[in-house]
Amino acid sequence: MLKDIQNCEDTRKIELEQAGIKGLHYPIAVLDKVHKTQHTTALVDLYVNLPKQFKGTHMSRFVEVFHSYSNHISMKEYLTMLEDIRHRLNAATAYGKLAFPYFIEKSAPVTKKKSIMSYHCEFSGKVSEHSKRFTVLVRVPVQTLCPCSKEISQFGAHNQRAQATVSLEIGSFFWLEDLIEIVEQSASAPLYSLLKRDDEKFITETSYLNPKFVEDTVRDISLKLPLLGDFPACRVEVESYESIHNHNAFASARGLCKNGSFIQDDPHVAF
Numbered sequence: 197m198l199k200d201i202q203n204c205e206d207t208r209k210i211e212l213e214q215a216g217i218k219g220l221h222y223p224i225a226v227l228d229k230v231h232k233t234q235h236t237t238a239l240v241d242l243y244v245n246l247p248k249q250f251k252g253t254h255m256s257r258f259v260e261v262f263h264s265y266s267n268h269i270s271m272k273e274y275l276t277m278l279e280d281i282r283h284r285l286n287a288a289t290a291y292g293k294l295a296f297p298y299f300i301e302k303s304a305p306v307t308k309k310k311s312i313m314s315y316h317c318e319f320s321g322k323v324s325e326h327s328k329r330f331t332v333l334v335r336v337p338v339q340t341l342c343p344c345s346k347e348i349s350q351f352g353a354h355n356q357r358a359q360a361t362v363s364l365e366i367g368s369f370f371w372l373e374d375l376i377e378i379v380e381q382s383a384s385a386p387l388y389s390l391l392k393r394d395d396e397k398f399i400t401e402t403s404y405l406n407p408k409f410v411e412d413t414v415r416d417i418s419l420k421l422p423l424l425g426d427f428p429a430c431r432v433e434v435e436s437y438e439s440i441h442n443h444n445a446f447a448s449a450r451g452l453c454k455n456g457s458f459i460q461d462d463p464h465v466a467f
Contacts, residue, residue, distance in 0.1 A: 208248070214291055215253045216243035224296065225267045229371040238269075238296040244287035257284050269294065269319070271366055275330055278323040289324040298334075298372055304388055304395040305402075311390035315376055330366045331429075335359055336376050338383030339399070340436050343407035355403055358383065358410065358436040360417060363467055367453075368425020375424060382416035384408045410434040410447040422453040430458070431467035 220240040228234035242258040261284055265277040274292070282290035298317045303310050318333040338358050346353035360379045364370075380386035384403035391399065408416075413434045421430055429452055436445040450467045451460040 211248040212246035214243035215246040216291075217241070217255055217258045218243075220259065220262075222262065222266055224269045224294065226269050226296070226298070227271075227371075229373040230301075234299065236296045236298065238294040241291075241293040242281060243291040244282060244285045245289045246287075253285055253287075257281070260284075271319070271330060271332070271369060274319050274321055275323055275328050278321050279328075282323055289322065292319075292321050294319045300373060300376065302386075302388055304391055305398045306394040307392045309390050309392060309395070311388060313387070313389055315372070317372060331363055332366060332372075332375075333361065333363045334372060334375055334379070335361045336379040337387045338380055338413070339385040339387060339403050340410065340413060340434075341384040341403040341407045343409060343412075345440075346404070346407050353404060353407065354438075354440045355384065356437050356439040357387065358413070358434055360413060361431075361433040361435075362417065362421070363429075363431040364421070364424075364427045365429035365467075367427045370424040378420045378423065379417055382408075382413050382420060410436045410445045414447045414449050418449050418451065418458045422456045422458055425453065426455070427453040429467050 218241045222238055222240050223235065224238045225233050225235050240262060242262060244253060246253050258281060261277060261281050265273055278290040278292050281292070282288070295316070295318045297314045299312050299314055301310055302313050316335040320331045320333070322329045336359070338360055339355055340358045341353050341355035360383065362375060362379060364375075384406045385399050388395070414432050417432045418430070421427070421432070429450070431448065431450040433448040434446070438445055449460070451458050452462055453459070
């Protein structure tokens with residue numbers, strides 16, 4: 197029998213917070229509101245804590261467990277996967293992060309031409325014997341048009357692409373599509389991969405009639421998040437890639453969603 201070096205005793209008495217695999221590219225299947233299942237590719241990080249008496253962890257076991265779940269990565273199954281990793285490696289705590297593109301077919305606003313938009317998503321989790329935590333992050337590209345520029349100019353107003361990032365610690369189940377829709381509704385205008393001239397005219401005029409600072413967008417997203425359910429922790433960030441400055445504009449807010457309200461007076465909110 198081959199010697200198990202990882203289980204050999206280590207005498208340096210240093211406990212490791214995390215040990216495992218990082219940067220694994222792997223095909224996965226996630227829930228899709230329209231098509232039930234969507235196949236995409238994830239960048240995977242998986243770790244466990246390593247007690248001071250052990251020399252190393254068993255890297256192959258992370259991939260073995262992850263492979264068995266890769267075709268059905270849901271919010272619920274993700275935590276079950278981490279629990280399996282924790283038991284398989286005899287660890288007190290297991291950690292995981294998946295970063296993947298999520299694709300949605302969108303119709304242009306006037307011509308209804310169809311195209312695919314990509315959104316960056318992340319699933320992060322931590323599981324121990326007494327606690328479980330699961331967080332979803334989504335980045336949504338949008339357009340913002342400056343209210344100040346519109347107010348002070350005789351004609352026109354500067355507008356630019358912006359990026360909204362929403363992180364939710366899971367309480368209620370929600371669809372990624374519904375969160376993305378909330379973000380897009382809170383900006384000056386959504387983005388599309390395909391726009392004909394009639395669509396471009398519509399988006400340009402829509403954003404002009406709907407000016408938003410990054411501050412406005414963060415606040416509007418925050419007020420709409422409780423429509424998705426209750427969440428013990430939320431964070432909203434918007435960064436605008438300014439078209440007339442050599443810097444970006446940024447705003448953020450954190451709180452929790454409970455009983456239809458966005459609440460910020462809880463000192464224990466994460467993020």
